[in-house]
Amino acid sequence: MMAIVKQIRRLTLFETLLLLALLLLAAFMSLPIVFIINHAFKPFHELFLFPPTFLVKDPTLTNFYELFMRPVARIVPFSRYLYNSIIVAALSMVAVILSSCMAAYVLSKLQFSLKKAVMAMIMLALMFAPETVAIPRYLIVGWLQLNNTYFGHILPVIASPVAVFLIKQFIDQIPAELLEAAKMDGASELRIFIRIIIPLSMPAIATISIITFQGVWGDASASTLFMQDETMKTLPYYITTLTSGMANTVAGQGMAAAAGLLMFLPNLIIFLFAQRRIMETMVHSGVK
Amino acid sequence: MARVSFHHVYKQYRSEKKTSVTDFHLEIEDGEFVVLVGPSGCGKTTTLRMLSGLEDITEGEIYIGDRYINYVSPKDRDIAMVFQNYALYPNLSVYENMALGLKLRKTAKHEIELRVKKAAKILEISALLDKKPNQLSGGQKQRVALGRAIVREPEVFLMDEPLSNLDAKLRTQTRSELIRLHQELQTTTVYVTHDQTEAMTMGSRIVVMKDGIIQQAAAPEFIYRQPANLFVASFIGSPAMNLIEGSIEEDGGTHYFSNRRLRLEIPPQYKPFLASGKLRNVVMGIRPEHVLLEPTLEDPNDSYGAVIDVIELMGSDSYLYLSMGDTRVIARAIEPGSKFHVTDKIDIGFRMEMAHFFDAESGGNLGIF
Ligand SMILES: Nc1ncnc2c1ncn2[C@@H]1O[C@H](COP(=O)(O)OP(=O)(O)O)[C@@H](O)[C@H]1O
Numbered sequence: 001m002m003a004i005v006k007q008i009r010r011l012t013l014f015e016t017l018l019l020l021a022l023l024l025l026a027a028f029m030s031l032p033i034v035f036i037i038n039h040a041f042k043p044f045h046e047l048f049l050f051p052p053t054f055l056v057k058d059p060t061l062t063n064f065y066e067l068f069m070r071p072v073a074r075i076v077p078f079s080r081y082l083y084n085s086i087i088v089a090a091l092s093m094v095a096v097i098l099s100s101c102m103a104a105y106v107l108s109k110l111q112f113s114l115k116k117a118v119m120a121m122i123m124l125a126l127m128f129a130p131e132t133v134a135i136p137r138y139l140i141v142g143w144l145q146l147n148n149t150y151f152g153h154i155l156p157v158i159a160s161p162v163a164v165f166l167i168k169q170f171i172d173q174i175p176a177e178l179l180e181a182a183k184m185d186g187a188s189e190l191r192i193f194i195r196i197i198i199p200l201s202m203p204a205i206a207t208i209s210i211i212t213f214q215g216v217w218g219d220a221s222a223s224t225l226f227m228q229d230e231t232m233k234t235l236p237y238y239i240t241t242l243t244s245g246m247a248n249t250v251a252g253q254g255m256a257a258a259a260g261l262l263m264f265l266p267n268l269i270i271f272l273f274a275q276r277r278i279m280e281t282m283v284h285s286g287v288k
Numbered sequence: 289m290a291r292v293s294f295h296h297v298y299k300q301y302r303s304e305k306k307t308s309v310t311d312f313h314l315e316i317e318d319g320e321f322v323v324l325v326g327p328s329g330c331g332k333t334t335t336l337r338m339l340s341g342l343e344d345i346t347e348g349e350i351y352i353g354d355r356y357i358n359y360v361s362p363k364d365r366d367i368a369m370v371f372q373n374y375a376l377y378p379n380l381s382v383y384e385n386m387a388l389g390l391k392l393r394k395t396a397k398h399e400i401e402l403r404v405k406k407a408a409k410i411l412e413i414s415a416l417l418d419k420k421p422n423q424l425s426g427g428q429k430q431r432v433a434l435g436r437a438i439v440r441e442p443e444v445f446l447m448d449e450p451l452s453n454l455d456a457k458l459r460t461q462t463r464s465e466l467i468r469l470h471q472e473l474q475t476t477t478v479y480v481t482h483d484q485t486e487a488m489t490m491g492s493r494i495v496v497m498k499d500g501i502i503q504q505a506a507a508p509e510f511i512y513r514q515p516a517n518l519f520v521a522s523f524i525g526s527p528a529m530n531l532i533e534g535s536i537e538e539d540g541g542t543h544y545f546s547n548r549r550l551r552l553e554i555p556p557q558y559k560p561f562l563a564s565g566k567l568r569n570v571v572m573g574i575r576p577e578h579v580l581l582e583p584t585l586e587d588p589n590d591s592y593g594a595v596i597d598v599i600e601l602m603g604s605d606s607y608l609y610l611s612m613g614d615t616r617v618i619a620r621a622i623e624p625g626s627k628f629h630v631t632d633k634i635d636i637g638f639r640m641e642m643a644h645f646f647d648a649e650s651g652g653n654l655g656i657f
């Protein structure tokens with residue numbers, strides 16, 4: 001604390017102004033977070049106040065109680081969606097990390113004739129918005145008969161051009177001599193990959209884990225498009241159902257607010273833990 | 289320990305039109321310390337990498353001992369390499385860095401420990417074994433890289449400019465340590481450098497390369513005394529040999545080197561090599577220590593006037609940068625030069641029995657072939 005005070009004293013006028021401006025900006029940027037957290041604890045009547053309030057006056061856990069224990073005639077309980085979400089997010093992360101790292105290593109350090117073509121295709125893939133590939137994806141998942149399986153959730157996200165690109169930038173900076181030294185030490189390609197490439201690309205891997213997690217955790221499209229069976233759908237899909245349909249638009253608001261907070265929490269926690277690593281990667285790779 | 293033989297080895301990179309290494313033919317004896325030296329881009333690294341197996345061989349054969357190793361993978365060649373940028377595994381401790389090669393070869397644990405400790409002791413890095421590479425200074429990293437090579441007890445050491453990332457003082461120090469290490473271990477070593485001083489001081493044999501072609505391979509003193517061609521003459525030695533253009537004339541049975549300014553008698557021992565009576569464009573090479581200055585000048589008739597441009601003090605001796613018209617000559621003055629002053633006009637001579645004559649076109653030394 002004293003150290004901070006000391007530092008502030010040493011600032012010039014311009015730096016002080018800059019600091020103030022940044023503090024204001026940070027406060028403004030954190031408003032949505034404040035809102036999400038407060039909203040989840042609002043009792044029913046506060047949810048619909050106009051103008052809406054940021055802070056909750058009379059906090060309650062009713063929303064959560066309803067979300068978990070909702071006694072209506074739903075066959076599939078909330079916990080099933082949560083379970084699906086966790087499974088899908090975890091498997092997707094593992095799959096993306098593995099496939100991206102392997103692809104990035106090969107593209108970065110091995111020489112083969114089609115390398116340029118493969119890189120060009122990855123660059124090309126970077127430019128497609130997800131919506132444009134929804135129909136081909138649907139067809140492929142259908143052909144492979146992956147409807148109503150976890151793999152149907154995961155397959156569309158495995159090939160991630162952003163992830164491959166990010167990790168490749170990172171691996172590019174590992175000097176070739178390091179791998180050659182390992183080769184002369186007698187390490188196999190697989191061992192070099194596991195013992196040298198993976199540990200040295202950890203910051204990039206952390207970053208793509210987060211990107212992947214956020215993408216999958218908040219995405220309802222796979223549940224909507226490929227999953228007909230209610231028991232295979234994930235949390236984001238469930239949340240959209242809470243507030244859709246005649247009866248729910250009003251009644252579901254409380255549960256939606258609570259679920260929104262639950263959806264948001266993992267992101268916040270991950271970010272707080274991984275913040276430094278992410279910055280490192282972004283700076284390193286020059287990719288946004 | 290083993291001999292290494294290169295049999296007419298060529299290397300052409302797929303992206304290049306020309307060969308990067310051409311007809312590299314060399315026998316390296318068991319226990320030798322051979323230095324490949326030459327300007328940047330002359331193919332030293334390429335040659336070393338072909339020997340290490342990291343680069344394949346376009347044509348020719350390489351043997352380690354009696355084993356034909358063209359298609360043997362790097363790890364099975366029984367060699368260890370020290371890289372210029374050390375190439376230590378940043379996520380492993382110094383101990384693990386040194387041990388990895390042995391571990392991957394399934395050496396027994398106590399044996400690994402024994403060898404790593406021994407190498408660490410030789411290199412005086414025992415105290416660093418638990419540190420990570422990024423906690424070490426450049427010199428320490430270099431030692432760890434050496435240690436990693438030593439513990440493997442390979443047949444051959446390969447070193448690619450291992451000292452060039454160190455500062456001048458550390459470089460000199462590590463240089464003598466490497467020499468000591470080689471005397472102790474007696475392992476065949478192939479050492480690459482672009483620094484002729486390093487080559488001269490370390491090599492039991494020097495291989496001078498240019499444009500992928502061996503110019504001369506011989507002991508350091510021999511190369512210094514008998515450079516095979518103009519390139520070797522100008523590359524080896526610091527400051528460089530003086531090269532003066534002129535021609536050879538015969539006058540009454542005596543040969544003379546002459547140009548507009550000089551007329552120097554060529555000693556009789558060169559006679560067998562000089563075409564009788566024919567005028568030739570030649571370059572005379574003479575080392576700074578063989579340029580005679582006033583007190584040692586014997587025959588005043590054979591002396592020429594020169595002006596001192598620069599005086600470079602090098603501790604016990606100093607070098608005088610002289611000009612004779614448009615010809616520049618460097619001379620070594622053994623006594624520190626309070627008696628010489630910049631812009632002084634002095635008389636100089638040449639110890640002609642130490643001079644070399646090179647064909648101006650081919651560059652070959654007329655006194656050797
Ligand atoms: N990987 C490569 N691909 C294509 N050309 C190369 C490669 N490595 C080296 N060369 C070429 O081969 C020649 C010799 O290079 P190198 O062996 O690195 O020289 P040195 O180590 O003596 O400085 C150079 O002309 C260089 O351009």
Ligand SMILES: [Mg+2]
Pocket residue numbers: 329332333334
């Ligand atoms: Mg080199």
